[in-house]
Amino acid sequence: MKTSKYLMSGLLAAALATLAPASQAAGDTIRIVTDPTFPPMEMTIDGKRTGFDIEMTEALAKAMGKTVAWTDIDFKGLIPAVLSGRADAAMSAIYITDKRKQAVDFTDSYYAGGLVVLTKDDSPIKTLKDLDGKRVTVQVGTKSVGYLQEHFPKVHRVEVEKNQEMFNLVGVGRADAAVTGKPAAKLYAQQNPGFKVLDEQITTEAYGIAVSKNEPELTKAFNQALKTIKENGEYDKLIQKWFEGKKP
Incomplete structure (x- = not known):
């Protein structure tokens, strides 16, 4: 009985852990991790996060009727934070790669870098x-x-x-x-x-928001919000502000 009780407790805890990230994103707040050390995409000025990625994410969240709860961590910890369920998504000039797509989902590309x-x-x-x-x-x-x-x-x-x-x-x-x-x-x-x-570029890459595979609806919502801010002109305003009018 004791073993069975512990087994049931373990299964219940595992089930709750699996549901936790989805229920969090389903609320009014999206937990997003970033490494604000990569201007002009994300940076900290006078103790405040700013940059193209930061402002665009806030615009996306607004279009989705949600708010963002930011957490700053080192770049190498971004994907692990999403995988562990400590964050719903990661936004930090992350290249969309086949290797990363095995671990997380990505939104549509929002900018081309390299x-x-x-x-x-x-x-x-x-x-x-x-x-x-x-x-x-x-x-x-x-x-x-x-x-x-x-x-x-x-x-x-x-x-x-x-x-x-x-x-x-x-x-x-x-x-x-x-x-x-x-x-x-x-x-x-x-x-x-x-x-x-150097004028000669090494690679050309697409940036995307990394989202937990447990939250496919969040990925869809981000993509829809991206279409919305492109249609209403807000995206172009951010491009003008952060990239001197040069569109991706």
């Missing part, structure tokens, strides 16, 4: 081929790590936790270049004289 090379103006790195043998810094948990391993095996990777750390290492000469997302690299080069982004 991997690029940031280096100094006087750097000998002029083309992608010049990366061979160089010290290239990348952020842990991003596609940059695996991509360099597979396609640029002669590169000496310097892995760090935050985007800003990559830029700092290039600035002080401890890395020859950084491989990161195009929006952040472009913005950094614009704001910091002496840096450039």
Whole structure:
């Protein structure tokens, strides 16, 4: 009887854990995790989250009649947070990849980015081929790590936790270049004289919101809201604000 009682308790707990994420998203609040260290997509200014991803997510939630409960975590923990049920979704300039789609669902793509090379103006790195043998810094948990391993095996990777750390290492000469997302690299080069982004892009990628596979209705609601803000002009306003009028 004791064993049976414990077994039933365990099954009940497992069932409740499975239902918890769905019931949470079905309410008025969507729990979303982000890593606000990737301007202009997401960042923290004066203690407040801002950026294209942040404002667009808030606009989507408004169109859905919901509010967002944000939680800040490192990029490498975003997908695990969704998988564990601690979050309903992750919004943080996440590339839609086949590997990630095995673990989570994705909304329709809301912006096209890609991997690029940031280096100094006087750097000998002029083309992608010049990366061979160089010290290239990348952020842990991003596609940059695996991509360099597979396609640029002669590169000496310097892995760090935050985007800003990559830029700092290039600035002080401890890395020859950084491989990161195009929006952040472009913005950094614009704001910091002496840096450039190579014209030759490494990849072209689609950004999407990662959603728990337990919440297919949430994915559908996000997609419908995205159509709504594109039709009412709000999406274009955000593009104008954060990307200087350059549409994806």
